[in-house]
Amino acid sequence: MSATIIDGKAYAAGLRGRVADAVAALAANGMVPGLAVVLVGEDPASHVYVKNKARQTVEVGMRSFEHRLPASVTETEVLDLVSRLNADPAVDGILVQLPLPLQIDTQKIIEAIDPAKDVDGFHPINAGRLMTGVRGFVSCTPLGCLLLIRSVQPNLAGLDAVVIGRSNIVGKPMAQLLVSQNCTVTIAHSKTRDLKDVCRRADILVAAVGRPEMVRGDWIKPGAIVIDVGINRIPNPDAGEGRTRLIGDVAYGEAAQVASAITPVPGGVGPMTIACLLRNTLEAACLRRGLPMPALDAAA
Numbered sequence: 001m002s003a004t005i006i007d008g009k010a011y012a013a014g015l016r017g018r019v020a021d022a023v024a025a026l027a028a029n030g031m032v033p034g035l036a037v038v039l040v041g042e043d044p045a046s047h048v049y050v051k052n053k054a055r056q057t058v059e060v061g062m063r064s065f066e067h068r069l070p071a072s073v074t075e076t077e078v079l080d081l082v083s084r085l086n087a088d089p090a091v092d093g094i095l096v097q098l099p100l101p102l103q104i105d106t107q108k109i110i111e112a113i114d115p116a117k118d119v120d121g122f123h124p125i126n127a128g129r130l131m132t133g134v135r136g137f138v139s140c141t142p143l144g145c146l147l148l149i150r151s152v153q154p155n156l157a158g159l160d161a162v163v164i165g166r167s168n169i170v171g172k173p174m175a176q177l178l179v180s181q182n183c184t185v186t187i188a189h190s191k192t193r194d195l196k197d198v199c200r201r202a203d204i205l206v207a208a209v210g211r212p213e214m215v216r217g218d219w220i221k222p223g224a225i226v227i228d229v230g231i232n233r234i235p236n237p238d239a240g241e242g243r244t245r246l247i248g249d250v251a252y253g254e255a256a257q258v259a260s261a262i263t264p265v266p267g268g269v270g271p272m273t274i275a276c277l278l279r280n281t282l283e284a285a286c287l288r289r290g291l292p293m294p295a296l297d298a299a300a
């Protein structure tokens with residue numbers, strides 16, 4: 001068997017197009033959604049990612065506000081910026097790029113963001129809403145994964161899902177979303193015993209670990225849907241000295257022989273994360289103005 005390749009890049013482009021149409025309708029009435037991104041420090045990968053986000057924000061017709069702070073910034077300065085953004089009527093969504101430097105208490109910053117502007121879905125209020133089945137902002141990466149899963153399998157009821165990883169931003173909300181779709185969900189992590197056997201039971205396998213090609217072909221149940229969240233940058237000497245390339249947490253070539261559908265890296269989950277961020281920002285803009293959210297995706 002050779003798996004269907006789930007084209008996240010194409011799905012994300014379609015979703016951004018639908019967001020752009022809705023933004024144009026708002027803008028025609030003088031309402032332009034705005035997304036503020038806060039970037040602390042000089043991490044080159046974060047800079048590239050924030051630049052991509054800003055470009056795509058503008059492409060869908062929204063305003064992009066970028067705030068770059070030096071790595072030496074104090075926690076109070078970041079908190080002050082967040083409270084200014086909370087109060088700014090031009091800002092509908094706030095994203096503070098993680099990770100933050102060690103002198104800053106990340107949880108404190110996340111909890112300072114107005115939950116109504118928390119388009120990352122990281123605030124405990126939004127995490128709690130997801131947990132209790134109340135509408136709120138859902139973390140962009142798991143939301144993107146769910147949209148990709150449902151693009152190949154609309155009804156997930158009764159399926160066995162395994163999520164490897166239990167971070168607050170990917171693993172846990174992913175598991176919660178799959179439960180809400182009536183999957184039977186197992187969350188695996190670094191202390192899980194017999195991980196390979198656990199994975200082999202999965203009709204849906206989501207890998208969000210950060211270990212290059214950890215999941216091998218023989219970990220996968222024949223016909224499973226495999227979602228690779230991992231973004232690992234490894235040296236690529238073939239492309240020249242000092243060059244790198246991205247690979248996922250799944251050994252793609254092996255897995256594609258066994259799975260029914262699989263996301264590539266790059267071009268899978270990554271582009272969906274940004275598209276879902278824009279989708280959430282549109283939702284924040286509609287909610288703040290008391291307008292209905294246009295239907296954009298199956299998981300809305």
Ligand SMILES: NC(=O)C1=CN([C@@H]2O[C@H](COP(=O)(O)OP(=O)(O)OC[C@H]3O[C@@H](n4cnc5c(N)ncnc54)[C@H](OP(=O)(O)O)[C@@H]3O)[C@@H](O)[C@H]2O)C=CC1
Nearest residue numbers: 141165166167170189190208209210229230231269270273
């Ligand atoms: N495509 C995208 O848009 C995004 C991609 N990512 C990528 O996804 C990956 C995960 O990100 P994130 O959740 O933030 O990472 P974290 O480091 O926060 O979490 C990693 C999880 O993997 C688990 N883990 C580590 N080693 C093993 C192992 N040997 N076996 C089983 N489980 C293990 C950890 O377990 P424990 O809890 O026990 O330590 C932890 O729960 C990274 O590669 C990241 O770059 C992240 C965000 C967005």
Ligand SMILES: Nc1nc(=O)c2c([nH]1)NC[C@@H]1CN(c3ccc(C(=O)N[C@@H](CCC(=O)O)C(=O)O)cc3)C=[N+]21
Nearest residue numbers: 095096097098099120231266267268269270271273274
């Ligand atoms: N507050 C916050 N929210 C986040 O959502 C957040 C964050 N902090 N910190 C970092 C991680 C990582 N993340 C990615 C998003 C898109 C791609 C992406 O677009 N990847 C492309 C490739 C890009 C490239 O070539 O480097 C792809 O997979 O095809 C990757 C990674 C969001 N994160």
